[in-house]
Amino acid sequence: MIPARVELLLTGHQVTVGQAFAPLLTSIFLHSGLLHLAGNMWFLWVFGDNIEDHLGHFKYMLFYLACGLGAGVVHTVANLYSQVPAVGASGAISGVMGAYMVLYPGARVYTWIPPIFVLPLPSVVVLLLWFALQFLSGLGSLGVQSAGGVAWWAHIGGFVLGALLVLGSRRG
Numbered sequence: 648m649i650p651a652r653v654e655l656l657l658t659g660h661q662v663t664v665g666q667a668f669a670p671l672l673t674s675i676f677l678h679s680g681l682l683h684l685a686g687n688m689w690f691l692w693v694f695g696d697n698i699e700d701h702l703g704h705f706k707y708m709l710f711y712l713a714c715g716l717g718a719g720v721v722h723t724v725a726n727l728y729s730q731v732p733a734v735g736a737s738g739a740i741s742g743v744m745g746a747y748m749v750l751y752p753g754a755r756v757y758t759w760i761p762p763i764f765v766l767p768l769p770s771v772v773v774l775l776l777w778f779a780l781q782f783l784s785g786l787g788s789l790g791v792q793s794a795g796g797v798a799w800w801a802h803i804g805g806f807v808l809g810a811l812l813v814l815g816s817r818r819g
Contacts, residue, residue: 648670648671648673648674648719648722648723648732648733648734649670649729649730649731649732649733650722650723650726650727650728650729650730650733651727651728651729651730652666652667652670653667653668653723653727654727654728655667670719671715671716671719671720671723672712672715672716672719674719674732674733674734674735675712675715675716675719675735675736675738675739676736677734677735678734678735678736679734679735683735686737687735687736687737687740690737690740690743690744691736691740691743693756694740694743694744694747695740695743697747697750697751697754698710698743698746698747698750698813701746701750701813701816702813702816710742710746710809710812710813711739711742711743712739713742713808713812714738714739714741714742714743714745714805714808714809714812715736715738715739715742715805717738717742717804717805717808718737718738718739718741718742718798718801718802718804718805718808719733719738719801720804721738721800721801721803721804721805722738722798722800722801722804724800725785725788725789725800726800733798733801735798735801737798737801737802737805738798738801738802738804738805739805740805741781741801741802741803741804741805741806741809742805742806742808742809742812743809744774744777744806744809745774745778745805745806745807745808745809745810745811745813746809746810746812746813747770747774748770748771748774748775748810749810749813749814749817750813750816750817751770752769752770752771753769753770753771754769754770755767755768755769755770756768756769756770756773756774758773774806778803778806781799781802781803781806782799782803784797784799785799785800785802785803788800
C-alpha cells in the first residue's frame with residue numbers, strides 16, 4: 648500500500664481506484680521478511696484465539712479485515728504524500744489487541760521485562776503501555792520523511808477501531 652497513490656487519485660492523476668485502494672486489503676497479507684511475519688504471528692497467537700472464540704469464526708474474519716482496512720486508512724491519512732510501501736498484518740492485529748483489552752482487561756499476560764524478569768501483568772496495563780508507545784512514536788513520525796520502518800498510525804488506528812468494534816459485546 649502506497650499512501651501517495653490515494654493522493655494522486657484524489658488530485659486527478661493517472662491512478663486507478665484499484666491501484667489506490669486495493670492494496671489497503673492485499674497489503675495485510677504481505678510481510679517484509681520472516682521476522683516481520685513471526686512478530687505479527689506471535690501477537691496474533693497470544694491475543695487472537697480469545698477474540699475469535701468471542702466473535703465466532705466468520706465474525707472474527709470480518710472483524711480482522713475491518714481492522715486491517717481501517718488501520719490502512721488511518722496510516723494513509725497520516726502519511727498521505729508518502730511513497731514508501733506499507734505491508735503487514737500489524738494494523739489488523741492491533742485491532743485484535745484493542746478488542747482483547749476491552750473484553751479481557753484483567754487477563755494476565757506474561758510480560759518480559761529486560762534483562763531477565765517475566766511478570767504476569769493485567770492485559771489492560773500491557774496493552775495501554777503498548778498503545779502509549781505506538782502513539783508517542785506516531786506523533787514523532789508526523790511530517791518526517793523516512794525510507795521505511797514502522798507504520799505507527801496503522802497500529803494506532805487498528806487498536807482504536809478494534810476496541811470500538813467490540814465495546815457493545817463485552818460479557819458480564
